[in-house]
Amino acid sequence: LVAAMTAFVGVGTAWLTVSTQFPGRRFFNWALVLPLATPAYIVAYVYTDLLSFAGPVQSALRGITGWHVGDYYFPPVRSLPGAAVMLSLVLYPYVYLLARTAFERQSAALFDAARILGAKPWRAFLRIALPCARPAIAGGLALVLMETISDFGVVDYFAVPTLTAGIFRTWFNLGDALSAAQIAAWLFIFAIALVFIEIASRRGRVANPLSRDMAPAPRKLGRLAGTAIAIACALPIILGFIVPVAVLLRYAIIEGDPMLGRNFLDFAWNSLLVAALAAVLATTLALLLAYGERLHPTRFNRVSIRLATLGYALPGAMIA
Template sequence: MTAILVAAPVISIVALAMHPAPDVWRELTAYVLPLAMIDTALLLGGVGALALSIGAGTAWLISLHDFRGRALLLWLMPLPLAIPTYMAAYVYADLFEPLGLVHRTLAVWFPLRDVVAVLPNLRSMPGAIIVIALVLYPYVYLSARTMFQFQSAEFGEAARTLGASRWNVFWRVSLPMARPALAVGLALVSLETLNDIGATEYLGVRTLTVSIFTTWLNRGSLAGAAQLSCFMLAIVAGLIAIERYGRRNVETEFSAESPRLTPRTRLDGIRGWSAFAACLLPVLLGFIVPVLFLLQQSFRRGLLANFDLSLGRDAFNSVAFATLATLAALALGFATILAWRWRPNLLRLVAMNISQTGYALPGLVLALGLLTPVLAIDNGLNAIAGWLGRSLPGLILVGSGAAVVIAYVIRFLAVPTGLIKAGFERIPRDYDDSARAAGAGQATTMRLIHLPLLRPAMLGAVIIVFVDCLKELPATLLLRPLNVDTLATSIYQFASRGSFEDGALAALLIVAASIGPVAWLTRFSDVPSGPA
């Protein structure tokens, strides 16, 4: 059932794409698709390269070096994950606009210069690349750091014995060994970039995601949007293939005689301060600046003193949708992995793998694919009610917000499935056998053994899924009921009207809800260094 739920949107999109749309498709192929493909490729390449440079470089500095301020950076480095891409775009576009804070400040310092001419134009492809990479680099950082800090000392020692410098050791030893982790982090960055619609639309970059959005809503062509979505699904498949290719045939052997971790090199003086500054800069730009801007706007506009009741309603909707989706995803993920553990077979293996592919579906494509099945169910329920002589219930799934919850579950089901699977792998099957020998049934074994041991993994899944649901914009924007907003859609609407500052408090609420989970992810991230 879980595999069918995840696969249904893809099947629906392919079926919609089969419908002819010659008039719209002729215009799309002539004017929309070529530019959208070029912009999408440029954005993916630029964001990937910049996020890889920032994430891998800072992970190497923090994992293999010791310097003043390193302990603080361990907690700060992942915090940009708490800032959604669309929120960062709104903040920086406001800061760098002709009458924004940066312009006014520089005009005071350099009154005789044309300040506008020297300021970067963030409403452009380079601006979008920089802004998106600054909040997505932690995906690369977290995955790369896991590999760097567990590398054996013998490899670097052998390279230095042959005369390699520290830079050569990083470039020729540490970086190639971290290739699998870098491939995973880069794939996550690319998928999140494809999923974005708020930042790219606001900064004027016409990606495939934006083109699908405008084709669906502005041109009124569902078939044309589905056909563009097929191109996006092909790109997603390509990204996954590249990620698998990046991890191909990579095995790291550790010496059984000397399983020492690489000792951290002490950096003092200017080198230590330079390393600290290099790591602090992306945190400053990706987290601290947006948060300070939102705080300043909230106090300046009196959003705290004059609390808008509509904001409370939007927050309630966000929490309600996220809570229902989190509980449903946790239950489905647990049931899927438990079924595989109890009776493993090929069918359940395929179903388990399919259930973990939902995260690869961009939210906009997912919403488009869900629309037809959800409306079909609603129409079927109305037909049954009419056949029974009852009053027609109307659009139950769409009108109640259930479609939003279903979209959240499909998109983020990979998180609880993956974490619970990893948790089960740490529970020896001997425990199950011992419980069975003692006369305990499967339900008793699950309640007394599995659930207590899986509590950390399930708690992590709950935290991550809940926060991801709060930040999700594309699927929420298109599937929410009429006159129902969440914090994310409220921020989007403020930005669309050119008054993003009025949504600063809503943005702060999302950031505040995300900081704790992001910090939780780094709680056990540091390991003792090997002996020098």
């Protein structure tokens, strides 16, 4: 579910921002990445509060319609589909970033030839742009799937049984470290399978079969079509970033913890320090691995780099 939704949103928004000219296009180019900064479990808390029976959405619905309990059906938020939606709202930028880069690097000659042959824009997208960008999309989906199988906050809060939730419950609630290690081994096997599936999807494919002599120019749209595309690109940002941040700001202002004022600077400093150190260390290791593959492009080095990404599929709390 998460893979399907992130692929739809990520690839769709990437293609729209690259291939069309609409109001706010430059803003959406970078704003569509903002949900990646929102923790998935925070989004889950926010939407559970908004969409629960006693929340403002259902309360307003009952107030407008006069309905009572049992008079209407409202999809449960804390469910497997609900968890998939929460994760998709914050993980689609992985696919968006890689797909957008792949679309931007495609040669305009391909689309000129398609237009001469009478292919419409969406047909050119399905027959040319999408197949050429498939390796990049597969890489983004691999990151999304690894992030999904390692998630604990959302699945635990929504009571969705997953391998990661099973590891924590077996280890900390039951005190059975051996069984938790066995579940973790299965999680590691799934991560290895994802890596090799991603490698297989790239085999024999190239992102751009022609030299990039000229990138395709964005197609100008009418006012109605441009507005519709702008709204479509705004929805993921609103649902994945603006709504959660707005609700959190409301809680902080109206119902904030009085201890937060005195400790906020310490909390912020610790968060920034950990993030900066992790970014420096990760960048250093990534540069060493990439430079090593550049100097010695052997199959062993390529596979080693792929295997180095397996840690991304393991929960950070479990590694700690």
